Amino acid sequence: MAATALGIANPLRKAKAAGEGLDLASDVAKAEHRLKEAEEAARTAAKEGSNGTRVSKPQLLPDEGKVGTYGDLIAAGKKGDDITPHHIPSSNRMAKEGITKRDGVAINMEQPTPGSGGRHRSTFTYGNTADIGMTPRDALAAGVRDARRIYQADGLYTPELRRSLQDLIQMNKSEYPTIFEKK
Known part of the structure; x- marks a missing residue:
């Protein structure tokens, strides 16, 4: 009314x-x-993605999460596998300790090639020196937390990936005990 x-x-x-x-x-x-x-x-x-292609649930790629030296992981990979080794701590940080890029400890992460995006490009040290001012132990801890955050966000933080990050910590400490000792 x-x-x-x-x-x-x-x-x-x-x-x-x-x-x-x-x-x-x-x-x-x-x-x-x-x-x-x-x-x-x-x-x-x-x-669907912006280009109309179906977007599937994120999955771990074969060999993703494998840990080793950067040189060993590069040698084991193949062109076009969309996997790249990610240094934790960064190769720039480890260079301050006299460790070469090839000898730095890394974990295989997804990186579409050619392309953009991917878990490796999401890391806080990708393409920069974000951890250069940290102690080696702090850089290691920050890199592991960052990788865990990325995998959790994609729903891929599995027990296997957790073990890989633990292996990465242990490998850093066993390969370079004086660099990562508590002070």
């Missing part, structure tokens, strides 16, 4: 008065059908 008093007419009443003969039940059914189609389209769009 107040709406009519304000001069705002009921659209259905207005349409019927104009002789349009709307079938309310039919219109509601059509609207519900369009809503269901829109919801399904939204669900499908959420599963």
Whole structure:
């Protein structure tokens, strides 16, 4: 009543008065059908990338999580496998301790090639010297926490990956005991 008093007419009443003969039940059914189609389209769009390709649930790639020296992991890999060794601590940080890039301890991480994205590119030290001012022990801890965060975000922090990160810590400490000793 107040709406009519304000001069705002009921659209259905207005349409019927104009002789349009709307079938309310039919219109509601059509609207519900369009809503269901829109919801399904939204669900499908959420599963697809911006280029329309299906986006699947993230998975670990073969050899992802394997630990070794950077040189050994590079030698064991193959071109186009979308895997690259990630130094933890970074090769820049370890260079301050006299350790070569090839001899630094690393873990295989996903890195699509060619392309962008991937877990390796998500690390806080990718392409920079973010851990250079840290002690070796702090850089090791920060790198492990960062890798764990990335794998947890993708729902891939499995017991096997946890063991790989533990192996990475142990390998750093056994290969370079004086660098990682508590002070």
